[in-house]
Amino acid sequence: MKDPVIIFGGDGYIGWPLALHLAWRTERDVVIVDNLVTRRLVESAGSDSLVPIGSPSSRMLAYERASGKGNLTFVRADARDPKEVDWVISKYQPESVVHLAQQRSAPFSMIDQEHALYTELNNIATNLNIVFSMTRHVPGAHLLKMGTMGEYGTPNIEITEGPVEIRRDGRRHRAMFPRAAQSWYHLSKVFDTYNVMLANKIHGLRATDVMQGVVYGSQTNEIVDESLSTRFDLDSVWGTIINKYVAQAVVYNKLLIYGKGRQTRGYLSLYDSIKCLSLLLDNPPAEGEYRVVNQIDETFDTLQLAKKVKAIAEEFGYRVGFEKVRNPRVESENHFYKVQRKVLPSLGFSRTRQIDDVIREIFQVVVKYKPRAMKMKALLAPSVTWAGRKKITSDSFQLPRDLTGWPASHELIELAKDQAAKVPS
Ligand code: USQ
Numbered sequence: 001m002k003d004p005v006i007i008f009g010g011d012g013y014i015g016w017p018l019a020l021h022l023a024w025r026t027e028r029d030v031v032i033v034d035n036l037v038t039r040r041l042v043e044s045a046g047s048d049s050l051v052p053i054g055s056p057s058s059r060m061l062a063y064e065r066a067s068g069k070g071n072l073t074f075v076r077a078d079a080r081d082p083k084e085v086d087w088v089i090s091k092y093q094p095e096s097v098v099h100l101a102q103q104r105s106a107p108f109s110m111i112d113q114e115h116a117l118y119t120e121l122n123n124i125a126t127n128l129n130i131v132f133s134m135t136r137h138v139p140g141a142h143l144l145k146m147g148t149m150g151e152y153g154t155p156n157i158e159i160t161e162g163p164v165e166i167r168r169d170g171r172r173h174r175a176m177f178p179r180a181a182q183s184w185y186h187l188s189k190v191f192d193t194y195n196v197m198l199a200n201k202i203h204g205l206r207a208t209d210v211m212q213g214v215v216y217g218s219q220t221n222e223i224v225d226e227s228l229s230t231r232f233d234l235d236s237v238w239g240t241i242i243n244k245y246v247a248q249a250v251v252y253n254k255l256l257i258y259g260k261g262r263q264t265r266g267y268l269s270l271y272d273s274i275k276c277l278s279l280l281l282d283n284p285p286a287e288g289e290y291r292v293v294n295q296i297d298e299t300f301d302t303l304q305l306a307k308k309v310k311a312i313a314e315e316f317g318y319r320v321g322f323e324k325v326r327n328p329r330v331e332s333e334n335h336f337y338k339v340q341r342k343v344l345p346s347l348g349f350s351r352t353r354q355i356d357d358v359i360r361e362i363f364q365v366v367v368k369y370k371p372r373a374m375k376m377k378a379l380l381a382p383s384v385t386w387a388g389r390k391k392i393t394s395d396s397f398q399l400p401r402d403l404t405g406w407p408a409s410h411e412l413i414e415l416a417k418d419q420a421a422k423v424p425s
Pocket residue numbers: 104105106107147148149150151186212213214215239240241242244245256257258263264265266302329331
């Protein structure tokens with residue numbers, strides 16, 4: 001039996017199916033660590049997962065019933081709290097740590113100053129706590145850190161996977177590919193990248209920094225019945241574009257196209273996101289190595305995606321039109337986009353299912369839960385704009401009060417004293 005894998009953020013859209021996959025298909029013990037905050041944040045935006053999801057304990061039972069295995073554990077802990085992270089990592093002594101415990105919505109981070117602050121503080125704190133704790137307790141373990149393709153923005157040259165060579169005045173230098181995030185959320189991941197790189201340089205942290213594209217779909221091979229469903233968000237704050245387009249097709253019979261519709265991004269299905277993460281865990285970087293992975297499958301612009309969804313909507317009896325809306329984001333609407341990918345193909349990655357088939361599966365889910373989707377109708381249209389003067393706190397989106405309090409620095413000092421007392425002189 002291998003040492004366990006800990007998944008921080010294992011209650012989320014990707015974390016849950018990844019936990020299911022690793023526990024079911026491998027001999028690993030899998031420990032999910034989550035404070036369930038995404039459930040509360042989605043509620044704070046007036047929304048909910050379209051597909052009802054069970055409590056952590058009901059999910060554990062459902063897994064045990066379906067798989068006949070007992071190798072999945074849930075620990076409720078907050079990765080913002082260094083003591084809780086330290087407790088979990090020292091107790092389980094993981095071979096690998098997956099870090100997905102972050103605020104993952106760009107629009108959410110753009111609501112107001114408070115949401116920007118929450119996103120950046122939360123994301124930086126969770127990442128640093130995990131990094132420090134790993135270097136203390138499991139220095140040889142592998143950190144698989146979820147970053148985003150959005151760190152790079154949309155540069156006018158191919159995005160390299162790893163460093164880029166810069167030439168100037170006849171000299172050459174290898175540097176991290178330039179980052180140009182377009183939201184406070186994406187920028188929080190840029191900080192993470194620098195922090196993980198520094199931990200690698202100073203402590204030799206073995207890390208994979210995954211620059212993932214936009215994920216779509218609601219099914220994976222291990223979601224064999226509804227009790228094992230992962231969350232599925234379709235509202236304008238928490239949903240990603242393909243999932244949202246399908247919801248708009250069913251609920252509005254029209255797709256809302258932001259701006260020119262030429263915004264190009266890398267996409268991959270939930271099936272393939274799980275497959276890639278699993279491959280990366282099975283094939284960790286060498287000891288002391290920092291590895292960047294551009295995790296996308298195909299690139300599309302938003303109009304190409306709309307055309308796909310429209311065509312598949314007809315198979316389900318929906319005649320769908322397009323409505324161009326003013327782009328709520330500040331982003332290039334007509335740009336070059338090319339991404340270098342070497343690591344995943346070299347590990348044998350190939351696509352699990354074609355995008356059209358996954359879009360059909362999304363339609364099946366949205367149609368099944370149509371009455372629930374209809375209740376969320378007002379939430380499908382864009383509600384957060386990037387530009388404009390922002391309030392400190394928005395009246396329409398109230399962040400739960402307890403989430404704006406941060407572990408005070410005196411607590412950290414007490415913790416340090418506590419630890420110093422335990423070190424034999
Ligand atoms: N877009 C539309 N219409 C919509 C929604 C989005 O045209 O209804 C456009 C956006 O303007 C953007 C693109 O589609 O150009 C992608 O937007 P998205 O909402 O699907 O995804 P994004 O906000 O970029 O974030 C999502 C995940 C995030 C992940 C990121 C990967 O929420 O956690 O990091 O995808 S990436 O986009 O590659 O950075």
